[in-house]
Amino acid sequence: MKAVFKAGLAVIAVATSGTALADLTIGVVLPLTGPASGLGIPMQNGFKLWPQTIAGEKVRLVILDDATDPSKGVQNARRLVTEDKVDVLMGSGATPVAIPMADVAAEAKTPHLAMSPAPLPAGKDHWTFRLPQSNGVMANAIVAHMQKSGVKTVGFIGYTDAYGESWLQELKPRLEKASIQLVATERFARADTSVTAQALKLTSANPDAMVIVASGSGAAMPQLALVDRGYKGKYYQTHAAATRDLMRVGGKAVEGTFVSSGPVVVAEQLSDEHPSKAQGLKFVQAYEKMFGAGTRNQLAAHSYDGHLLLEQVVPVALKKAQPGTPEFRAALRDAIENAQAVAVSHGVLDFSPTDHWGFRPDTGVIMKVVNGDWRLER
Known part of the structure; x- marks a missing residue:
């Protein structure tokens, strides 16, 4: 995997060999600068744990900075769906930016995995699914x-x-x-x-x-x-x-x-029966190996969970079309909406035609700050 950094655009393009049509292209818009950069930077780090392939398709990530600015976020989203022809649009980590991005996704008929709990009017989230808990x-x-x-x-x-x-x-x-x-x-x-x-x-x-x-x-x-x-x-x-x-x-x-x-932040403290313990521990171990002990966080895990969801739904969409086509994007949207419940690091995602939030009502946990660390409240 080769990472290319373009300083002027705050872009990371994870490039792979092969034709563009063979790549699964993921376009990501994050607040890497501005007031919400504390959200975007750890989310960006979470993408560094993604695999090189999903369902046998080479993954190409394009990450753009929205500077916590809704107009910039929309501009980036339009670039991704028109120029890069992404199969999936992800972002933003800032709710005020994620909301207008949903309109771009709907216009372009591109699945949108919001990286913030973006509230949308009824019927406006046909192409949008949220990775964070509501x-x-x-x-x-x-x-x-x-x-x-x-x-x-x-x-x-x-x-x-x-x-x-x-x-x-x-x-x-x-x-x-x-x-x-x-x-x-x-x-x-x-x-x-x-x-x-x-x-x-x-x-x-x-x-x-x-x-x-x-x-x-x-x-x-x-x-x-x-x-x-x-x-x-x-x-x-x-x-x-x-x-x-x-x-x-x-x-x-x-x-x-x-x-x-979400439960991932205190993964070790979860009961062995918790559905997210295995994926939570896997995320924590990989993330802290890369970024240091104690660096786990709610935000990077949302990025990580994105690939777990795609690993479930991309094989379904591939039965109908190939990446890079409108047919694949439509099939992928339908696959997300109708997927079986999947345990991720933050809970159990269970999307449906009437629920594009996914997480169950009892997903959240309460942590307490004790001696500068997290303790799960039971």
Whole structure:
């Protein structure tokens, strides 16, 4: 396998020998720069674990940087489907970029594996399937833990964009059903460097727990502000914060924090009966061999899971057409939608014609930051 880096475009093209028609071409759009780069960079690393072939077809990866900019993401997606004629479009790791990418995929009739929990209107995800767990699935885990912990009131601070809004809309009905009151709601932009005013309002409400909806190292900033202003209740973070960037930036301030996550981050702590333990351990061992001990994260595992899904569905599509053709792309979309449930590192993917989210409602786990490491809450 030969990697070619084009600095101006932040592109990685994994090239193989053989004709273009024989290649299975995967086009990837990630936020490798900009406010969401903390998501995109580990996702990019996850692609480095992909095999050279899938179902006997040589894999060609083309990875482009969207700079956390929806217009750039759309531009990249259009290039991939028109110039590279990709068989699969993947991305973005940033929800506000993944949403308009879905429109490009639909127009081009190209299967789209979203790398973020992108909410789309009913009927708009015909060509789009999500690799991350839905915010609703992760909210299930958080609210269940709150109930068990006796939480009665909650404060919320999250991004002003689609990721933050989706989390808020998923949390509200679940909190209400659990008789937990949402007493304060604050928002901030991904590029903000201070949330002092929001922290003051939240601490004055003095809820039992705070839910912080942000990603990567940016998830630590609101918590640091709340700790600085004396808030001593429980903290909950979402699956976009399930990386060591949270602990690296937050330090002692994030000790005791509860973080929703896919099971792969604590693979060794799963029961032997857990359906994701085998694939989770395989990912962790391969990833940490390449990038170092303790580097596993929620985000890179989504990239890894992409190839596990394709290994199941590409053979089905190949019975109808060859890569590089519209017929193959249509067959691949149908194969994903009708595939048998497959255990991946993050849970069990079970797509259907009425469910392009895939993961089951009980997929999320809750981890606790203990002595700068993750501990699975049981």
